[in-house]
Amino acid sequence: MAEENSKERNWKEKLQHNYRLVVMNHETFEEVGSYKLTLLNVYVLIFVAVALIVLLTVSTIAFTPIKRMIPGYGDVSENKELMRLNEELDALQKEMEARAFYNDNIRRILVGEEIETADELEQQASEDSIGEVIEVDQIVEDELLRKEVELDEQLIEKEILSKSVNYIARDMPLEQLFFVPPITGVVSSEFDRQRKHYGIDIIAPKNTPVKSAMDGFVFSSDWTLETGNVIGIQHSNNLITFYKHNSALLKSVGDYVKAGEAVAIIGNTGELSDGPHLHFEIWHKGKPIDPANYIFFD
DSSP states (O other): OHHHHHHHHHHHHHHHOEEEEEEEOTTTOOEEEEEEEEHHHHHHHHHHHHHHHHHHHHHHHHHSGGGGGSTTSSHHHHHHHHHHHHHHHHHHHHHHHHHHHHHHHHHHHHHTOOOOOHHHHHHHHHHHHOSOOOOOOOOHHHHHHHHHHHHHHHHHHHHHHHHHOOSOOOOOOGGGOOOOOSOOSEEEEOOBTTTTBOSEEEEOOTTOEEEOSSSEEEEEEEEETTTEEEEEEEETTTEEEEEEEESEEOOOTTOEEOTTOEEEEOBOOSTTOSSSBEEEEEEETTEEEOGGGTOOOO
16 A cells, blocks of 8 residues: 555656756757756646647537538538528529510510410410329328428519519509500501501601500610510509600600600601501500500591
């Protein structure tokens, strides 16, 4: 027992013994530095260094993207984030497709080409869907996830639609709306859906101002090769009017115009024009309607 106590006392004394670490120049034996050390100080220094290295390693893994390189670390949160980003990407892709389809139809309207209506798209989709049906077993988890994603997409689409419509009013019957004649004159060519003439042509004197049929916002004010100077106005009740072949445009995109306000000057621009006249179109919910049913031009 006394021998064990003696060994323990000797070990403690060794920890407290003072040592000197001398750094010397190998060639000149000049003393560069001298440091007083004990074994206890050395052990404490090593422990602190190891602790700092461990702390730095844990912090790097926990608070930096390097943790993604460790298998199984943070997979749950990353999967949720990826699902959310995927849903947002799908919603943005649908919005871009809808805007591209809308812009393409507007371009077709401006140049006088045939457009695709909602009924035609539904018919085409039904024809494309005809074919062999493959039955597969449904997975409960997949169905629940699919329903949740569909609900989120519907909410996103409703939000996008509510933000994209800047001019909304009551959806009144067309017969109850009042249209101002954009111009008075002789109707030279009537509305004819069969030959894709989606408006009427009115002949009037030179420099006659063309008026807006209703209150609305100008969403297009440009020139095309076929129809010349064209101006398009978005009205309430899902109505759009076009005024084509003008010699000059008086309004720019984004302008708000009142019913009866001059928006252009009658002209003879565009390859599809053979004399000074106004080609006037009315579109309701994406379909052309005959302006003569609602407006008197003489």
